[in-house]
Amino acid sequence: MAQLDQVPSLNIRIRSLLFFVLYNLAGIFHSFLCVLIGPFLPFKTRYRFVNLWTREAMWLLRVLNGVHIRVEGRQHLPQGAAVIIANHQSSWETFYLQLLISPQATVLKRELLWLPFFGWGLALLRPIKIDRSKGSAALKSVLRQGKEKLSTDIPVVIYPEGTRQAPGHLGKFNHGGAMLACQNRVPVIAISHNSGDCWPARSWLRFPGTITLRISEPMATENKTAKEISAQAQQWIEQHYPGNTPVKTVN
Template structure:
């Protein structure tokens, strides 16, 4: 299995390095977010994206140097074409950061509560995210389709995590149909992404574990004349069959 073995012993060295990462990452994020809020509104969207993600680049550099986490991307060339709906599995915050560097500028579908977070949420609001209220199912779906199509027609890729919440390493959860519906109705292609970020950046944990995060990118998938259910099934099949490791659990949609 790629990445850090899930049953391996977490040493004090790993704990100390993880704590240092947590402190430096958050301190830099607070300072940088204030700068972004002060400067960002006066910049173009593209320059705003570059400014906000200076912190992302620092976090990824720190993760490699301090915590021994390596990144491997397969299929990077598939992200260089036209705007597309990018659908990824979700295990940690790592992919939400790293995909900003691989695909930018982009519009990310996210729950609106994230924009209320002091500092980080304020900077995130500068990036034209598609914010939804997950408690309002039909209205949230409508927002994804309407706002998403507007971004796509402006040549801005839309990134969505259909599982909604982060899954444990080696698990693939239920996929909601928002991203697939956007793609099938707009006619834009889908690009699927499969990764094992939870092996090194476990959800709801401050630990950062040494190892390799592998991220695999599919070729663009044609969505014309396909309904959302078909697109969801095809995307999930690609993510499952290309998962970089052993799958312990998979939700059978």
């Protein structure tokens, strides 16, 4: 597990810095290509093209930083409309899930689309953008935009904690994703992972190790409330958390 309270070795610092530089340079270059070419590509082709940078990032992470990825339950990945509920520890899962579930619509705060380079490419993926400061209006936006995506068999990915948590911690889940699934009668799939052990939030350091990502069987939403589904997904994530740190729920 990554220990930010301990002094990282010089080797880890050098490799992390190299990753940071190459990852951002590749992102800047690829974003320009996406802006120039992406709008003229069919959506599914555009999606794969934009995520070439994500594939490069995962390759760099493995080669430079010794971060390996293990996926358990791949057979449960959706083949059509579904709502994916995952815990949130770093930027890693927002990248990797784009490759694992393709195409998808990710629920994200609209400010991310304003970021130079990164935001430009992200906008081409047609995410579900919300203004989190508007409370109930943000929920309505998730339900409206999410329904549109699900009606075209595109899975919706949501991080119900809303903000990144430290390894071994789960924030309070909002019920927006579960409500979307219940209203549209599509299954929920829960995902539990320990990305923060290798890619800590708000840090440029990258630590060697294995990120394990576990995928649940589809959870039926018929005759269940959003609160029940949300609790079921949270319980599954807690019970199947792959990190070394015992899970604590943060209210």
